[in-house]
Amino acid sequence: MKLFKKDYEKYTDEDLMRSFREGDRLAFEQIYARYENFMVNFFYRKLWNDRVKAEDFAHDLFTKIIDKPESFDLERNFKTWLFSVANNMCKNEYKKQEVRKNTGYDVPEGVEAKDDTILPDKAVDKANFAEQLKIELEKLNEKHKEVFMLRHFEGLSLNEIAETLEINAGTVKSRLHHATKALAEKLAVFRKTMI
Amino acid sequence: MITEVENIILNKEYFELTPEELERVSELVQGAEEYDEMKWFLGSAADVLQTDRIEASPQLKEKVMTHLHQQQGNRRFWLNGITIFMWPTDKEFYRRPAFQMSLAAILLIGFLMVYNRNIEPEGTMAVNQKVEMHDPNTTNEGNTEPGTAGELTDDDGATLEGSAELDNVNQPTGGATPYLGKSGVINSNPNDNKLSATQGEPVTTVTDADGFYYRPAETEEMLYDSNLQADDISVDNATNNERPGKLIETKVERDQENRGDRYKNDEAVSEEESEKNRSRFEKSGYKKSKESKKEINSNEVSDMSKSEDTSDETQPANFGSGNTGGAEIEMTEDPTSTGIYNTATLDQGYGKDNVSDIIPYQQSIKQTVELKSLFATFK
Numbered sequence: 001m002k003l004f005k006k007d008y009e010k011y012t013d014e015d016l017m018r019s020f021r022e023g024d025r026l027a028f029e030q031i032y033a034r035y036e037n038f039m040v041n042f043f044y045r046k047l048w049n050d051r052v053k054a055e056d057f058a059h060d061l062f063t064k065i066i067d068k069p070e071s072f073d074l075e076r077n078f079k080t081w082l083f084s085v086a087n088n089m090c091k092n093e094y095k096k097q098e099v100r101k102n103t104g105y106d107v108p109e110g111v112e113a114k115d116d117t118i119l120p121d122k123a124v125d126k127a128n129f130a131e132q133l134k135i136e137l138e139k140l141n142e143k144h145k146e147v148f149m150l151r152h153f154e155g156l157s158l159n160e161i162a163e164t165l166e167i168n169a170g171t172v173k174s175r176l177h178h179a180t181k182a183l184a185e186k187l188a189v190f191r192k193t194m195i
Numbered sequence: 196m197i198t199e200v201e202n203i204i205l206n207k208e209y210f211e212l213t214p215e216e217l218e219r220v221s222e223l224v225q226g227a228e229e230y231d232e233m234k235w236f237l238g239s240a241a242d243v244l245q246t247d248r249i250e251a252s253p254q255l256k257e258k259v260m261t262h263l264h265q266q267q268g269n270r271r272f273w274l275n276g277i278t279i280f281m282w283p284t285d286k287e288f289y290r291r292p293a294f295q296m297s298l299a300a301i302l303l304i305g306f307l308m309v310y311n312r313n314i315e316p317e318g319t320m321a322v323n324q325k326v327e328m329h330d331p332n333t334t335n336e337g338n339t340e341p342g343t344a345g346e347l348t349d350d351d352g353a354t355l356e357g358s359a360e361l362d363n364v365n366q367p368t369g370g371a372t373p374y375l376g377k378s379g380v381i382n383s384n385p386n387d388n389k390l391s392a393t394q395g396e397p398v399t400t401v402t403d404a405d406g407f408y409y410r411p412a413e414t415e416e417m418l419y420d421s422n423l424q425a426d427d428i429s430v431d432n433a434t435n436n437e438r439p440g441k442l443i444e445t446k447v448e449r450d451q452e453n454r455g456d457r458y459k460n461d462e463a464v465s466e467e468e469s470e471k472n473r474s475r476f477e478k479s480g481y482k483k484s485k486e487s488k489k490e491i492n493s494n495e496v497s498d499m500s501k502s503e504d505t506s507d508e509t510q511p512a513n514f515g516s517g518n519t520g521g522a523e524i525e526m527t528e529d530p531t532s533t534g535i536y537n538t539a540t541l542d543q544g545y546g547k548d549n550v551s552d553i554i555p556y557q558q559s560i561k562q563t564v565e566l567k568s569l570f571a572t573f574k
Contacts, residue, residue: 130243184236
């Protein structure tokens with residue numbers, strides 16, 4: 001029985017974590033509901049679009065929070081902390097694999113991505129654009145790619161990206177700027193064909 | 196910021212940009228053509244990202260929740276929810292609900308204690324002040340034999356009505372507690388026999404704010420409202436013969452009431468009346484016996500806590516003359532009144548210069564002031 005019924009939807013992530021650290025289970029359930037899909041998709045893009053692996057990594061992430069809630073520093077932003085933990089998990093996974101897959105996104109069969117230029121005579125539709133985007137992302141520098149993905153795929157702000165990656169906000173800005181311009185130039189050919 | 200730049204590019208056309216926005220956008224694109232290309236790219240990338248998202252399976256949530264409920268080590272009773280709410284550790288001391296609620300409770304209780312305090316004055320009002328003095332030496336004999344001590348007689352030796360009653364309280368105390376003052380009863384109703392004192396009973400005198408002396412009542416109920424604060428009540432008592440505790444009516448006040456000119460200048464009236472009474476007294480033939488006069492005089496003196504010359508027994512009573520003592524008590528029968536009253540009781544020693552000596556020391560300051568003002572009117 002709860003004497004004081006709390007409206008967890010109005011709580012911030014940090015308040016929920018504080019309550020969970022004191023033993024409030026409902027607070028953690030609220031946190032899980034907020035970040036379940038975010039983390040699954042993050043791992044899905046990071047781990048070669050492997051759905052099963054993505055859910056496993058998401059399960060491991062949340063169980064770590066359940067086992068050690070005190071590992072979260074209440075002074076920090078929970079969202080950036082969560083993505084930083086997930087990013088470190090992916091780095092560890094990369095090391096375990098020892099083999100970095102150049103295609104970070106599984107490239108469907110029949111699509112060649114070796115040539116940097118896209119022949120304008122090839123009619124490509126919107127579906128091809130998506131595939132080509134993934135290919136071009138893999139060709140980017142890891143640092144630029146990481147920043148671009150956090151910004152456009154995860155929806156983090158510039159400061160949040162800086163906290164997640166533990167780098168300077170200006171560095172994030174420059175990397176993101178470079179990645180955006182490079183991808184826009186390489187995929188500009190699709191603009192003429194896509195209506 | 197890049198975020199702002201992207202939002203500007205996605206939401207506005209190049210020609211719609213303000214100078215400030217154009218300056219920001221110039222960090223990413225140069226010119227209108229690049230602006231359009233970037234606008235298309237960002238829009239297309241957002242569409243791709245939206246379609247490329249996946250949903251977590253229900254089994255994932257089930258696994259996580261199972262693991263959550265299996266952890267009992269850090270689980271606490273539901274009461275911790277209250278503790279967390281009342282005493283959060285991450286907030287300042289003054290911002291914690293427990294501190295704020297306790298402070299509010301203290302203020303509320305303090306306000307209620309102050310608001311509900313007993314505000315009744317403790318003895319500040321002169322209401323029913325009663326002083327009981329038990330003097331074993333006091334005798335209250337209702338001796339009505341003519342010529343005896345304490346009895347007033349006329350020239351023929353007839354006992355004046357009420358004279359014995361007058362004598363009952365004018366006895367020397369002999370004890371430690373002095374009288375509050377002379378007290379006597381002038382019964383305007385000769386047929387009233389209620390006020391006979393009994394022998395051996397302790398004398399209780401009561402004095403009201405107006406300075407009127409009350410005959411000691413036989414019972415405590417008779418003392419009810421015998422002490423009067425308002426002048427109108429004292430007047431009511433004077434006229435209401437059935438109320439316990441008779442007033443010694445002053446001739447002045449009685450005449451005023453009879454005439455209905457209550458609001459006449461007291462000083463002028465008293466002066467006028469005093470002249471009349473003076474002449475009447477001088478003509479009256481009622482004289483008290485020497486012994487009774489001496490005794491009364493001595494009692495009056497002792498009661499008033501003053502030592503006056505009481506040897507002069509021939510000096511007549513004198514209104515406002517400053518005669519402090521020794522004056523014989525002369526009784527008069529006012530044909531206009533319904534009874535006999537002893538004006539000398541009040542007249543004697545109530546001169547201008549002796550008011551302060553007459554006023555018993557036991558009276559309160561308020562009563563003292565009122566007595567002084569009252570005596571001033573008798574001049």
